[in-house]
């Protein structure tokens with residue numbers, strides 16, 4: 594297609610950050626560039642930001658002055674992972690990832706799960722469609738609100754508090770988002786995860802708001818589940834679930850379980866969305882910086898590929914997103930997989946195989 598025919602341009606900030614983050618983001622960018630080139634109806638302009646724990650060590654900050662204003666100019670952010678062995682995790686998480694999510698009010702964290710063709714769930718009897726879930730995680734307050742403090746440091750009577758915040762505004766907007774998500778899916782079924790038996794303030798407000806919001810969605814069936822019982826249901830009765838909404842902490846844990854049940858943490862994506870679209874949303878694989886495999890060329894890039902697919906959907910490139918997901922699944926089905934999924938391929942081999950599959954799907958060579 595001629596450059597004149599290209600009508601849609603998307604500006605993407607990339608940030609690999611730490612550990613395997615740069616390796617998987619590099620793989621994701623290779624595939625996205627190939628896809629845009631082959632499709633020809635949209636362009637992706639990438640700008641890389643090298644903010645990481647290395648930046649923090651050198652400058653004392655993860656994000657330089659004016660950094661968020663720079664990021665704000667992009668349509669989306671593709672993020673790797675942050676965390677380094679010599680920086681405490683609470684410094685790295687709050688210094689980079691949460692320092693973007695919170696001011697940009699990316700309050701809806703969306704984590705789909707499925708078993709890819711050619712891969713196996715550790716659940717003995719799980720069929721491919723059994724783990725077709727979407728977990729909606731509250732992403733702006735709850736247990737990760739940053740409220741609390743420490744006093745009498747180092748004394749035997751030292752005290753620390755970590756206060757969970759549940760505001761009606763925060764709970765209502767995530768419930769509404771979750772009901773809307775459930776409504777768009779064929780089963781129109783939502784499970785609200787709670788812990789209101791033990792946590793009798795915030796979690797009771799959470800439950801009450803769910804009941805109120807449900808009244809606006811009469812076509813969505815829903816049920817309620819205590820988080821501890823939810824772990825059993827995910828393992829023993831996965832088919833009974835579809836869309837799930839949970840607090841920041843609960844969904845953080847449940848979505849790692851979901852990823853493991855689908856085969857590996859290396860395949861799962863996350864979207865940190867500002868549904869108002871006032872700020873760019875941020876897309877990242879669910880996994881961390883994985884120090885144990887950094888630099889070995891074995892990191893599974895599939896989580897980043899699926900993340901990129903979710904980003905394309907958010908940018909209204911639905912057709913391209915579908916093509917990319919099909920290409921990734923065709924590659925897993927052919928057995929080209931990294932070790933975490935039982936294969937022997939490296940990151941680059943999987944990336945090249947997906948690019949080749951895209952060329953086949955478009956019936957031409959790019960460039």
Ligand SMILES: NC(=O)c1ccc[n+]([C@@H]2O[C@H](COP(=O)([O-])OP(=O)(O)OC[C@H]3O[C@@H](n4cnc5c(N)ncnc54)[C@H](O)[C@@H]3O)[C@@H](O)[C@H]2O)c1
Pocket residue numbers: 613617673674675676677678682686690858859860877879880881882883884885886891892893894896931933
């Ligand atoms: N969103 C984020 O930036 C994020 C998320 C989780 C953890 N972290 C940080 O990452 C660091 C390591 O955390 P962790 O060890 O708890 O979790 P992790 O996700 O980095 O690793 C857990 C295990 O999964 C494996 N793994 C993860 N991603 C993989 C991939 N793509 N392919 C193959 N195997 C993969 C790792 O090798 C490791 O054995 C910590 O500093 C933590 O704070 C960051």
